[in-house]
Amino acid sequence: MAQNDTLVNGWQPVIGLEIHVQLQTNTKLFSxxxxxxxxxxxxxxxxxxxxxxxxxxxxxDGAVKQGxxxxxxxxAEIAKTMVFDRKNYFYPDLxxxxxxxxLHYPIVKNGVVDVEGKQVxxxxxxxxxxxxxxxxxxxDSESVVDLNRSGVPLLEIVSEPDIRSAEEAVKYxxxxxxxxxxxxxxDGDMSQGSMRCxxxxxxxxxxxxxxxxxxxxxxxxxxxxxxxxxxxEIKRQIKVLESGEKVEQxxxxxxxxxxxxxSMRTKEFANDYRYFPCPDLVPHxxxxxxxxxxxxxxxxxxxxxxxxxxxxxxxxxYDAGVLCADKSTADFFEEVAKEANAxxxxxxxxxxxxxxxxxxxxxxxxxxxxASNFSKLIQNISDNTISGKIAKDVLDEVWQSGExxxxxxxxxxxxxxxxxxxxxxxxxxxxxxxxxxxxAYKSGKDKLFGFFVGQVMKxxxxxxxxxxxxxxxxxxxx
Amino acid sequence: MNKIELKNLLFLARLQVKEExxxxxIEKLQNxxxxxxxxxxxxxxxxxxxxxxxxxxxxxxxxxxKNRNKxxxxxxxxxxxxxxxxxxxxxxx
Numbered sequence: 417m418a419q420n421d422t423l424v425n426g427w428q429p430v431i432g433l434e435i436h437v438q439l440q441t442n443t444k445l446f447s448x449x450x451x452x453x454x455x456x457x458x459x460x461x462x463x464x465x466x467x468x469x470x471x472x473x474x475x476x477d478g479a480v481k482q483g484x485x486x487x488x489x490x491x492a493e494i495a496k497t498m499v500f501d502r503k504n505y506f507y508p509d510l511x512x513x514x515x516x517x518x519l520h521y522p523i524v525k526n527g528v529v530d531v532e533g534k535q536v537x538x539x540x541x542x543x544x545x546x547x548x549x550x551x552x553x554x555x556d557s558e559s560v561v562d563l564n565r566s567g568v569p570l571l572e573i574v575s576e577p578d579i580r581s582a583e584e585a586v587k588y589x590x591x592x593x594x595x596x597x598x599x600x601x602x603d604g605d606m607s608q609g610s611m612r613c614x615x616x617x618x619x620x621x622x623x624x625x626x627x628x629x630x631x632x633x634x635x636x637x638x639x640x641x642x643x644x645x646x647x648x649e650i651k652r653q654i655k656v657l658e659s660g661e662k663v664e665q666x667x668x669x670x671x672x673x674x675x676x677x678x679s680m681r682t683k684e685f686a687n688d689y690r691y692f693p694c695p696d697l698v699p700h701x702x703x704x705x706x707x708x709x710x711x712x713x714x715x716x717x718x719x720x721x722x723x724x725x726x727x728x729x730x731x732x733x734y735d736a737g738v739l740c741a742d743k744s745t746a747d748f749f750e751e752v753a754k755e756a757n758a759x760x761x762x763x764x765x766x767x768x769x770x771x772x773x774x775x776x777x778x779x780x781x782x783x784x785x786x787a788s789n790f791s792k793l794i795q796n797i798s799d800n801t802i803s804g805k806i807a808k809d810v811l812d813e814v815w816q817s818g819e820x821x822x823x824x825x826x827x828x829x830x831x832x833x834x835x836x837x838x839x840x841x842x843x844x845x846x847x848x849x850x851x852x853x854x855x856a857y858k859s860g861k862d863k864l865f866g867f868f869v870g871q872v873m874k875x876x877x878x879x880x881x882x883x884x885x886x887x888x889x890x891x892x893x894x
Numbered sequence: 895m896n897k898i899e900l901k902n903l904l905f906l907a908r909l910q911v912k913e914e915x916x917x918x919x920i921e922k923l924q925n926x927x928x929x930x931x932x933x934x935x936x937x938x939x940x941x942x943x944x945x946x947x948x949x950x951x952x953x954x955x956x957x958x959x960k961n962r963n964k965x966x967x968x969x970x971x972x973x974x975x976x977x978x979x980x981x982x983x984x985x986x987x
Contacts, residue, residue, distance in 0.1 A: 441957050443957055448955070456978070458978060458980070461963055474953060476957050477957060480954070507985070508980070508982040520943075550985060554979070559985045560982070561981075562980075563980070693945040693946060698946050698950040698951055699945050701951050
């Protein structure tokens with residue numbers, strides 16, 4: 417690197433992320449209770465999730481396969497034998513008093529992902545159980561606990577400290593999000609907590625041999641907050657070091673309302689989790705056959721999908737890349753392109769639809785625009801039923817109401833006028849009303865052609881077929 | 895092992911030992927640690943750590959749901975609950 421533009425006031429930030437991803441299995445990691453978000457409290461709780469005496473956890477094969485899939489997608493080593501450990505701590509949403517996780521023998525080790533040309537290494541990814549959910553605002557002086565989430569399988573993805581800026585951290589997080597959603601092992605929804613992120617941040621002078629002391633920031637629940645929290649923390653550490661003090665190794669909480677991180681130093685004692693192999697679970701060997709089975713059924717990854725869209729739909733690399741950045745967009749495009757012109761569909765998704773999504777900060781899934789309806793819009797544009805200009809109005813209407821495209825066009829009389837006879841009548845009247853302009857045009861003022869087109873569009877409220885208007889005007893103005 | 899270490903250990907385990915019993919407890923624990931410490935005298939580098947004494951591997955199940963939820967009964971068994979939730983002491987500072 418010739419120039420290092422990640423330095424902040426002469427300091428080099430060093431960042432590693434720990435990303436927790438809720439896996440999309442049918443059932444929990446060690447119990448057969450349903451794994452589902454948003455159900456009535458405490459209805460998806462098994463005896464095992466309750467931590468009742470005498471129950472035994474049994475590993476879910478589905479979670480193992482999803483972990484292997486992630487390993488394959490990140491060119492990682494898949495463990496030949498993995499072992500589960502107990503991490504001991506007391507908290508009301510952890511009924512057993514320990515979390516089952518993997519410390520020394522994780523399912524996945526030494527992976528790597530490409531983040532816009534930069535390699536970010538993955539130290540490991542391990543399987544573990546999620547805790548229940550505590551809520552503090554139901555009663556004044558007590559908290560309440562919902563154990564539906566207790567035992568939901570998590571894959572914790574731990575990066576090496578290879579990231580050098582907050583912006584790069586967001587890109588890496590988005591890459592992981594892309595991989596897990598393409599693999600269909602998680603919905604990656606940060607707002608619902610199915611993807612959560614902790615950031616380890618330290619700073620050093622560029623020529624220092626060792627990293628600085630790091631702080632761990634917890635509770636970052638959106639892509640935007642990752643960037644803000646890390647940038648705040650970098651500035652805080654610079655201030656601390658430049659005033660001659662030392663950064664403390666500690667856990668800090670990000671407060672998105674105040675846009676700051678603050679120390680969680682409330683305990684007298686340092687964390688002491690007393691990890692040891694979970695005696696309830698035996699080592700789990702992963703066979704070559706199982707890895708092959710997962711590999712053979714691996715979902716299409718972003719790069720493959722991009723290549724395929726370029727081949728099948730003759731899209732250019734850029735358009736295909738934009739569509740494939742997010743799996744739901746790529747799937748949406750494919751659905752639309754089944755019936756409608758692919759290039760036109762790509763243009764409208766990347767352009768007008770994306771603009772609406774960004775402007776309203778809404779995801780495609782949340783929006784009222786459905787693929788089948790959007791497909792009708794594109795078909796109506798390509799068969800000249802409506803003009804591009806009208807199509808924008810129709811899209812706005814679909815955005816607002818989700819109403820059927822055909823109904824909007826019909827109901828509001830938006831169909832394009834492609835009837836030559838009808839258009840001729842309109843054009844004749846305009847030419848008759850603007851004799852002086854016609855004379856001027858004929859004597860060489862070519863620019864006036866646009867004036868006539870504009871008049872026709874005005875008279876037809878933008879519904880005239882532009883190609884036909886051009887053709888007829890040229891004939892008549894000779 | 896000293897009193898401070900014992901205090902830490904008791905905190906982690908959420909246990910209490912009466913003041914007058916603490917010296918005896920320290921002595922007992924000390925003996926236990928010494929017994930375990932004998933392992934440090936052995937050269938174990940060439941052995942893989944034993945993670946489980948059972949000669950078993952791969953006890954697992956297929957990803958199929960089984961509903962054994964008894965919400966009312968579960969809630970009733972806890973020290974305190976309301977209709978929907980386990981109720982616990984306030985846990986935010």
